[in-house]
Amino acid sequence: MTRDExxxxxxxQKGEISDLTNTVWKLKRQxxxxxxxxxxSVKEHESLELSSLMDSCSEQFKCGFPDSNKRxxxxxxxxxxxx
Numbered sequence: 001m002t003r004d005e006x007x008x009x010x011x012x013q014k015g016e017i018s019d020l021t022n023t024v025w026k027l028k029r030q031x032x033x034x035x036x037x038x039x040x041s042v043k044e045h046e047s048l049e050l051s052s053l054m055d056s057c058s059e060q061f062k063c064g065f066p067d068s069n070k071r072x073x074x075x076x077x078x079x080x081x082x083x
Contacts, residue, residue: 042050
């Protein structure tokens, strides 16, 4: 193949890649919009797995992301004077 033919083929491939990239972005947006509108359903056995997982790490989560509206036992207490 000549240089011009190779350059033409490369240009065609770049165009195809660009088209595929655009298609992927469109599908991604459609999927995200669908999830926002309809939500995500979870099967019963998956729900049980998620709830057991949440139970096992809920204390770690509470310590890592404390509620700013209430005092948590994980929060460090401010220094106080001792007499």
